[in-house]
Amino acid sequence: MNEQKEAVFTAEEFLVSRRSVRQYEKGHVLSDEELNELLELASRAPSSWNLQHWRYFVIRDQANKERLLPIAYGQQQVVDASAVVVVLGDLEANKVAPDVFAEAEPRIRDMMIQQIEGAYANNPALARDEAVRNGSLAAMQLMLAARAKGYDTVPMGGYDQNAFVREFKVPERYIPVVMIPIGKAAQPGRETGRLPLAHQVFHESF
Numbered sequence: 294m295n296e297q298k299e300a301v302f303t304a305e306e307f308l309v310s311r312r313s314v315r316q317y318e319k320g321h322v323l324s325d326e327e328l329n330e331l332l333e334l335a336s337r338a339p340s341s342w343n344l345q346h347w348r349y350f351v352i353r354d355q356a357n358k359e360r361l362l363p364i365a366y367g368q369q370q371v372v373d374a375s376a377v378v379v380v381l382g383d384l385e386a387n388k389v390a391p392d393v394f395a396e397a398e399p400r401i402r403d404m405m406i407q408q409i410e411g412a413y414a415n416n417p418a419l420a421r422d423e424a425v426r427n428g429s430l431a432a433m434q435l436m437l438a439a440r441a442k443g444y445d446t447v448p449m450g451g452y453d454q455n456a457f458v459r460e461f462k463v464p465e466r467y468i469p470v471v472m473i474p475i476g477k478a479a480q481p482g483r484e485t486g487r488l489p490l491a492h493q494v495f496h497e498s499f
């Protein structure tokens with residue numbers, strides 16, 4: 294049996310060892326089963342009112358990855374990775390509320406729907422913030438899920454969002470949040486540092 298032994302990480306090692314990987318084994322296939330497993334795990338992310346604002350636009354076809362290359366300013370990882378998942382955010386997540394609360398007690402369901410509709414009414418800034426905020430949580434979880442399953446990723450904002458929307462005919466309801474190539478690393482990601490905590494944290498007051 295050719296069973297590959299998987300490394301066992303502590304949760305801490307797992308988080309610290311993630312790196313953005315930009316070189317991938319060309320031609321490695323991410324199966325439907327593996328892809329669905331990753332997306333199911335990503336979708337366990339939390340979201341406001343559980344509206345699950347993320348959508349996944351999945352590109353595995355080589356010709357479609359090539360279409361991405363100029364849009365991503367020539368960043369080769371979009372062509373070499375097994376899949377590129379563009380996490381989209383739903384600008385009309387309020388419309389999903391009846392499905393999300395379908396099983397809830399009618400009184401609770403109606404209250405939640407009313408609250409959500411109130412928040413979304415005439416508030417495109419909120420809709421956009423929510424789409425990006427909640428989409429980003431799923432994106433991070435997708436990257437960690439990939440890592441847990443022996444894959445690597447790189448989050449990408451360096452692409453022409455308008456060109457992507459035009460080229461792939463993304464409906465107006467959705468906005469691109471982040472582009473994530475997923476694949477088997479051909480080269481490890483380079484180590485990066487972080488600013489000291491003192492630079493990042495404010496305790497109690499400014």
Ligand SMILES: Cc1cc2nc3c(=O)[nH]c(=O)nc-3n(C[C@H](O)[C@H](O)[C@H](O)COP(=O)(O)O)c2cc1C
Pocket residue numbers: 311312313314315368447448449450451452471482483485
């Ligand atoms: C929103 C966002 C956009 C990014 N865009 C790109 C990109 O277009 N191309 C790229 O190679 N890396 C991109 N990165 C990866 C960052 O360079 C990387 O996360 C950072 O240097 C820290 O390295 P690490 O991910 O290995 O810890 C992006 C990261 C984030 C979170």
